Amino acid sequence: MSKERLLLVGAGGFGRVVSELARQSFDCAFVDDGVEVGTIICDIPVIGQTADLHNLFAEYKNLVIVIGNNSVRERIYNVAKRIGYNFPNLISSSAYISSYAKLGWGCVILNNAVIQNGSCVGNGVLLNPGVEVHHDCSIGDYDLIYTNSVVRTNANVGKCVRIGSNVTICNNVVVPDGADVPDCTAVHPEVIE
Secondary structure, three states: OOOEEEEEEOOOHHHHHHHHHHOOOEEEEEEOOOOOOOOEEOOEEEEEOHHHHHHHOOOOOEEEEOOOOHHHHHHHHHHHHHHOOEOOOEEOOOOEEOOOOEEOOOOEEOOOOEEOOOOEEOOOOEEOOOOEEOOOOEEOOOOEEOOOOEEOOOOEEOOOOEEOOOOEEOOOOEEOOOOEEOOOOEEOOOOOO
């Protein structure tokens, strides 16, 4: 039985990592504005640039954006939505997502990530290995959370937020839209303004 086709937008380091997960369920191709069409990356062809998304829709109905820049990811998803693409979630088999959590579309959930009961993760979110989203949290659309970071109970992380590695967002903290939280930080309510 043949697999459904999936475009991975972004053939850089994160795209290569995600391609290993994506290939388990999909027949993949890359789209990247900085790589020559015809290049093969991790046995996956680069078949176009983002300007080609309209033309590629005839053969590829599924798309996931694996670019770390949140605003670029949001912009491309908006274009792809207008075209009509579907945005599956790519979830590692070692990740845990509570059946009482909500997960948007186009998310990448890597190894050993955890989303607990009552939490809501938005659309186009990238969670790296070991990320923990504790119960009753809100993670905004197009967020990127790096390795081994923890979002604690009742925290509210805004849209297009970048959280570095080994960060703790403490209980009840509100992280504003567009914030960039540096690596190895503990964010208490009085730290974010």
